[in-house]
Amino acid sequence: MNSNSKSSMNMYECESELRRGPWTLEEDNLLIQYVSSHGEGRWNSLAKFAGLKRTGKSCRLRWLNYLKPDIKRGNLTPHEQLLILELHSKWGNRWSKIAQHLPGRTDNEIKNYWRTRVQKQARQLKVDSNSKKFLEAIRTFWMPRLMEKMEQNSPPMSPPSSSSAVPSSPAISQLAPPDSLCPNPVNNSYSSNILLEQISGPSVNLTAVKNQPEIPVEESYYNVGFPSCYDDMQGQEILLPDCHVADIDWFGEDLCSTFWNTDELWQFRK
DNA sequence: AAAGTTGGCAACCGCGAGTCA
DNA sequence: GTGACTCGCGGTTGCCAACTT
Known part of the structure; x- marks a missing residue:
């Protein structure tokens, strides 16, 4: 953990549990389930209520860049x-x-x-x-x-x-x-x-x-x-x-x- | 076959704009 | 008006697989 995140720990006690790096299948599923039943937006609270130990930002990025159903994979034509x-x-x-x-x-x-x-x-x-x-x-x-x-x-x-x-x-x-x-x-x-x-x-x-x-x-x-x-x-x-x-x-x-x-x-x- | 290099991509970071109390 | 908060954007980083030597 770097000094930056450490410095903010007083304000957000649970921040020490925040995950970073590659997303796991479990996390993906949690995010998909939550978004499909509650919709996009309010990413910070979404992260909290979905039980994801990720920042709202991270959730948003993962959803928009990877999990969203209409995302096209593969080489660009x-x-x-x-x-x-x-x-x-x-x-x-x-x-x-x-x-x-x-x-x-x-x-x-x-x-x-x-x-x-x-x-x-x-x-x-x-x-x-x-x-x-x-x-x-x-x-x-x-x-x-x-x-x-x-x-x-x-x-x-x-x-x-x-x-x-x-x-x-x-x-x-x-x-x-x-x-x-x-x-x-x-x-x-x-x-x-x-x-x-x-x-x-x-x-x-x-x-x-x-x-x-x-x-x-x-x-x-x-x-x-x-x-x-x-x-x-x-x-x-x-x-x-x-x-x-x-x-x-x-x-x-x-x-x-x-x-x-x-x-x-x-x-x-x- | 192993070590080094490169390329592709997912994820993170910082910043600015917008919103709201 | 202003400060806190959220969101979205563009830039950057780091990992890992593929390729090269």
């Missing part, structure tokens, strides 16, 4: 990943807000995803994960790749209509119209101002991007769109590793399949 990238570019580290658009996913899970996967990419590119450059990279390379994965994963009978493009999650249907992600009408590219300005629009149109995977590589984002992105980035220092592509071990195998490939990366570095 490409669609969910895409949504996270998109919404993060719009709202930043507002994890709970982002989580609201991914039913069954918790803010903690999304935060962990961002820290372990996305920030890793940024580190490997030696750019800041919140930087415009990285945002460009995500949009130019990563998103189209996720689109491809979504395309591959979608059932063959699924029609290409935008409304049913991503049937796996209701979230996408909430993210409808505008063109925060649409190609720039002038040059048909994803100009960088879209990223930081249009993105602050009311919502996100993923289908606009989604419907393009059939475009030949020469005409796809990073060839049509990238030049403008690149122009925009010129004059800025792009601190990418001073090494040949062949030497790069930026991507594990998994990342190769989910993130950009070597050719794309090479273009980005160029």
Whole structure:
């Protein structure tokens, strides 16, 4: 027991019995039973009356992140990943807000995803994960790749209509119209101002991007769109590793399949 | 096979906002 | 107005399994 908890023992005599660390099955059951009969909220008293030797905070966290019935377990789908990238570019580290658009996913899970996967990419590119450059990279390379994965994963009978493009999650249907992600009408590219300005629009149109995977590589984002992105980035220092592509071990195998490939990366570095 | 390293994730912590007496 | 309390959020930590050497 640390000195902090010791210091508060006078006020809360029973605090010495407070448990910490991983939850046991018994505790989980107690919490589930109590919440299912009394509902959520009033976490401190809930902890007390449910007979849990945990703080209210701890109970709330356990419930929201793990025990709640509609929690979705398992890997994030490409669609969910895409949504996270998109919404993060719009709202930043507002994890709970982002989580609201991914039913069954918790803010903690999304935060962990961002820290372990996305920030890793940024580190490997030696750019800041919140930087415009990285945002460009995500949009130019990563998103189209996720689109491809979504395309591959979608059932063959699924029609290409935008409304049913991503049937796996209701979230996408909430993210409808505008063109925060649409190609720039002038040059048909994803100009960088879209990223930081249009993105602050009311919502996100993923289908606009989604419907393009059939475009030949020469005409796809990073060839049509990238030049403008690149122009925009010129004059800025792009601190990418001073090494040949062949030497790069930026991507594990998994990342190769989910993130950009070597050719794309090479273009980005160029 | 063992030791060391890395990655993923659950849980904790501190802080600020909201509520209420 | 204010202090106590609760809640929710974002950042951080620590554990453990998987992977590498």
